[in-house]
Amino acid sequence: MEKKMIEITNLTKEYNESAVVSNVSMTIKKGRVYGLLGRNGAGKTTIMKMILGLIEPSNGEIKILGKSLKGHEKELYPKIGSIIETPSFYPNLTGTENLQIFARLRGVDNKEIEKVLEMVNLPYRDKKVFGKYSLGMKQRLGIANAIMHNPELLILDEPTNGLDPIGISEVRDLLKKMCEQEGKTILISSHILSEIEMLVDDIGIINSGNLLVEDSLHNILQQNRSCLVFKIKQSDVEKSKLILAEKLAISDYVERNGEFKIHETMERFSEINKAFVSHDITILSTENHEPTLEEYFIRVTGGEGIG
Known part of the structure; x- marks a missing residue:
């Protein structure tokens, strides 16, 4: 059984009787990378700040390594490294000189x-x-x-903000190495979902202060299945639906403006294509569409993407 690094139960933060974070429960497993996703203002940074003791929760409990954060701060905080929002250092000192000060304090x-x-x-x-x-150098x-200070837990709020693609x-490779080779646990937020998809093991999606989904990335992408996409001439759409139903016994598809997203594997591509062609269906384009985290995010939150 995997050990829990962070357990959050019914966490709530209210400002002027308005909930910024509402009854959130999360589990972050030891030695894994957990991606906390949400649009600006969704509550991601507020949750991270509550874990770090920068703001006081209105309700709920936070446990780290099985111990309640409240009352064990001196024991637990040295095990944590963090970046929240833009890193702040002394502007008139070099990077080395700044780190020398923090090294002395720790x-x-x-x-x-x-x-x-x-x-x-x-x-x-x-x-x-x-x-x-x-900005990129500041993030680094x-x-x-x-x-x-070699912490067990890293809490990183938008750590790649301002960095170029390289x-x-x-940073992605560094974080993966720390997790896989050194056993670090990482809680990370980012608005670059394509990057998060290449890094994380588990996902939490928060929207308007509510945790909508918490699952492994593997399970999420399995649920958001791959599909075969056929773009059909608009006048052939109804005929195509009949062929799928009567000739191929396929009902698991979505059609919109002549685009059929058919939830079948590539093994059936030739069969579907042949059936359409033999019945004089005009195929404008085809594609094997793999699921993305961005699409899943849009589906569960509604509306636009995160970025």
């Missing part, structure tokens, strides 16, 4: 500074001060600071 050896800066692809001895950093330094890929 009792971390200075040799760890060079190690973590190399991990996030920042120079160890650099004359550029933090105030001159790009924030990640370095979060992992410098930087995003590097």
Whole structure:
């Protein structure tokens, strides 16, 4: 049985009698990457801040490694590294100098500074001060600071914000390595669902303060099945429906504006295509469509995507 790193039960946060987070219960398993997804204002950052003790919950309980956060803060917080919103450092100091201050506060050896800066692809001895950093460099330094004391749990709110595609890929690989090789547990939020899909093991989708879905990425993509897509001439749509029903015994499909999304595997592609062609159906295009996390997110939350 997998050990639980974080257990959240009936967590609620209200401001002026309005719930920003409403009765949320979540389980984050040890040694896995958990993606918390939601649009801006959905409640993701509020949940993370409550876990970190930056704001007080209105109701509910948070447990870390089986212990209630309340009353065990001094024991549990040293096990956590975090980035919440834009990382803040002293603007007139270099990255190394900033990390030296945090290392001293945490009792971390200075040799760890060079190690973590190399991990996030920042120079160890650099004359550029933090105030001159790009947004991407600031995010990298924030990640370095979060992992410098070798925490068991990482809580990262939009850690790839401001990074270019190469930087995003590097951070993704770093986080996967820390999880798979070092056994870290990672709670991450992001609005780049294609990147989250390549990183996470489990997903929580929050919308308007309510947790709508919590499941493994594997199960979610299995439910949001792949399908064969046939774009048919509009005048042939009704005839195509008859062929699917009477000739192929296929009823599991969705048709919209001549586009048939048929929930069958590639093994049946030739059979379907042949049946359409033999009955003079005009096929405008075909596609084997794989499910995406973006599509699932839109389906369960309604409306537009996350970004």
